[in-house]
Amino acid sequence: MTAMLSASPTSAAPLPRGSGQRLLVVDDDPRMTELLQTTLSLAGYEVATAGCGGEALRAYADLPPDLLLLDVLLPDLDGFTVCRRLVDNGARLPVLFLTARDSVEDRVTGFAMGADDYLTKPFSLPELLARVHALLRRAGRSAEAGPLLCFADLTVDERSRRVRRGDRLIALSPTEYKLLRYLLINADQVMSKEQIMDHVWQHHFGDGVVEKLVSRLRAKVDTHAPALIHTMRGFGYSLRLPEGG
Structure with missing residues (x-):
């Protein structure tokens, strides 16, 4: 789904960077996919893409990512269904929904399906990078994990x-x-x-x-x-x- 994004940061603070974590971007808009792939790659992430729900499920099976950026409106399976199938199959990874659907019911559905965050289009690229960084940090495994x-x-x-x-x-x-x-x-x-x-x-x-x-x-x-x-x-x-x- 087409949406405009802003690349202008809201402050002079340095943008968070990745350290090679694998991300899977799922969106059926080629321009959006290219923009997200370029932005996230330049920010230090390894980025794979998929243009539909079925392709996303296959990409996950081939090489599970560290985080999933998932559009809701896809041409075959919607993002909610993709998320549910992954969770039902035992997937344990952060999921960030990217969508223009911003109703309360959509947010409730997304979180109930297992989403960890929900970013409404249009959004700024600095905000996207901050959300991705925060989700990966919260999902990280500590070497000092307890018993x-x-x-x-x-x-x-x-x-x-x-x-x-x-x-x-x-x-x-x-x-x-x-x-x-x-x-x-x-x-x-x-x-x-x-x-x-x-x-x-x-x-x-x-x-x-x-x-x-x-x-x-x-x-x-x-x-x-x-x-x-x-x-x-x-x-x-x-x-x-x-x-x-």
Whole structure:
């Protein structure tokens, strides 16, 4: 989808640069794709491109990127469907939606599908580079990662990012993983929607974004008793055993 971008920075601050991370840009507009590929390549990233959803899925299978920049309006599969299929197949990478669709419902849908950020066209290139840099930094694996995080029969391995409930391996999107980890390290405490938005996205959106994300996470984690993710109506959410559990 065609959109104008501005290359003028809003300040004299140096733009963030990459260090060879692999990015996959998915957009059906050749001019947009060329501009993004050139800009990101000059900023120090290794950039692959795809012009439709099916091509994006094949590109991911051939060589998984470190971050996905994904347009919503594609000629075959829309960006939401591409994101959902990758997540359902166990993909764990940051996803930045680039789209002219800026309604609240579109944002809620995007985040519920596993997106980590949402940039509305038209946008400035400095803002794009800042968002990409921030997502990669937040998704980076620390050499000082701690041991297993455990609660009841739920375990999270911070080195491998593997999540298990008992013997069952659970495939989570990066956003779902961040939410689960946040609830786990604050187990038995109630975390408000505002706290969750600050931690997971560092942006504030409508309450529906958090509700859909919690619902998706609960559907993966709480497939058998006892349920661990609880809604504390009027307050927020908590990872805890049921009363008497």
